[in-house]
Amino acid sequence: MQNIVNFIKQTFKTNEFIPLHEPRFIGNEKKYLNDCIDSTFVSSVGKYVDTFEKEFAKTVGSKYAIATVNGTAALHISLILANVKTDNEVITQPLTFIATCNAISYIGAKPIFVDVDLDTMGLSPDSLKNFLEQNCEIINNQCVNKTTKKLIKACIPMHTFGHPCRIEEIKNICDIWNITLVEDGAESLGSFYKHKHTGTFGKIGAFSFNGNKIITSGGGGVIVTDDEVLAKRAKHITTTAKIPHPYEYVHDEIAYNYRLPNINAALLVAQLEQLEKFLALKRDLAVKYEEFFTSNKIDFITEPKDSKSNYWLQAVLLEDLKQKDEFLEFTNKNGVMTRPIWKLMNELEMYKDCQKADLKNAKYLEERVVNIPSSVIL
Numbered sequence: 001m002q003n004i005v006n007f008i009k010q011t012f013k014t015n016e017f018i019p020l021h022e023p024r025f026i027g028n029e030k031k032y033l034n035d036c037i038d039s040t041f042v043s044s045v046g047k048y049v050d051t052f053e054k055e056f057a058k059t060v061g062s063k064y065a066i067a068t069v070n071g072t073a074a075l076h077i078s079l080i081l082a083n084v085k086t087d088n089e090v091i092t093q094p095l096t097f098i099a100t101c102n103a104i105s106y107i108g109a110k111p112i113f114v115d116v117d118l119d120t121m122g123l124s125p126d127s128l129k130n131f132l133e134q135n136c137e138i139i140n141n142q143c144v145n146k147t148t149k150k151l152i153k154a155c156i157p158m159h160t161f162g163h164p165c166r167i168e169e170i171k172n173i174c175d176i177w178n179i180t181l182v183e184d185g186a187e188s189l190g191s192f193y194k195h196k197h198t199g200t201f202g203k204i205g206a207f208s209f210n211g212n213k214i215i216t217s218g219g220g221g222v223i224v225t226d227d228e229v230l231a232k233r234a235k236h237i238t239t240t241a242k243i244p245h246p247y248e249y250v251h252d253e254i255a256y257n258y259r260l261p262n263i264n265a266a267l268l269v270a271q272l273e274q275l276e277k278f279l280a281l282k283r284d285l286a287v288k289y290e291e292f293f294t295s296n297k298i299d300f301i302t303e304p305k306d307s308k309s310n311y312w313l314q315a316v317l318l319e320d321l322k323q324k325d326e327f328l329e330f331t332n333k334n335g336v337m338t339r340p341i342w343k344l345m346n347e348l349e350m351y352k353d354c355q356k357a358d359l360k361n362a363k364y365l366e367e368r369v370v371n372i373p374s375s376v377i378l
């Protein structure tokens with residue numbers, strides 16, 4: 001274990017504490033922030049939100065992008081756009097950050113958990129197909145869960161740590177079953193599946209710019225879609241559903257204050273300019289890690305086939321629970337921050353009674369996967 005700590009300290013060129021993921025502000029961040037402050041437009045109006053939305057849409061290859069206050073809000077609105085209502089059901093993976101399930105719960109809908117693939121750590125199309133065939137039927141063009149008699153309206157796969165899941169197959173299955181595909185791309189900015197950007201396969205995609213993500217605005221998120229009607233509706237309900245008027249306050253439905261402040265957008269525009277550089281440096285780090293861990297007989301997780309990963313959070317797959325615990329204990333005690341993958345959603349108190357498929361791959365990964373320092377090294 002000491003050799004692992006030594007290698008990571010050498011790689012990050014420091015003897016001090018090494019965090020899991022730090023942001024890097026090495027471009028126009030201060031310039032744009034100053035400009036934003038000088039203009040006094042720090043809040044709901046300003047050019048940086050528009051610039052960011054345009055540039056982000058271009059980056060991922062979607063027609064529209066709508067900035068939001070964080071990634072959870074982006075997911076919440078995405079599910080509203082997907083027409084998910086109270087008492088509907090939404091299929092997702094148990095191995096994800098809590099935000100995915102929170103967004104489902106905000107609507108009053110219930111998650112159903114299907115398994116992940118071992119190599120992608122993302123939702124498994126095989127498990128999804130099995131679940132639907134065994135538990136569901138199409139009635140009046142809608143997918144009905146035969147056990148609960150409820151409608152399954154949406155499916156949210158997540159691209160774990162930036163590694164794309166088998167999204168094309170998932171999309172085909174969702175199409176057959178009339179389920180709207182919403183992608184949780186929070187971790188996968190800069191990741192592609194068969195040369196198409198993650199988050200753009202579904203009808204709607206959501207991304208996050210929380211402090212630990214590949215680019216950050218402190219907090220922030222974005223919704224992407226190719227559908228003009230949905231894009232307009234997303235803007236409308238994230239900005240209190242206010243009808244444009246020179247001075248009157250007229251709102252035409254109950255909506256949300258989920259807009260991204262201009263000051264956060266200013267930071268984000270500068271961050272987005274550096275995405276290519278961050279991606280290249282993360283890939284360099286992954287190459288170094290892979291070489292080192294392979295020669296030490298530890299499984300380093302690399303991008304799955306047919307995909308290009310952003311390597312947002314680097315990860316190793318340890319042999320068993322015991323080795324995982326030893327690894328976490330030793331590294332954290334010795335100044336190298338490491339973290340286990342999430343506890344499975346279906347094991348949390350709020351979701352323990354949700355319907356689920358056989359989750360053996362998710363369980364296997366939960367017991368073995370550990371994230372290691374992943375910041376961009378300058």
Ligand SMILES: *Cc1c(COP(=O)(O)O)cnc(C)c1O
Binds near residue numbers: 207
């Ligand atoms: C970060 C993240 C989100 C969104 O988080 P926010 O902190 O609300 O921006 C959603 N899903 C996943 C999988 C995430 O990692």
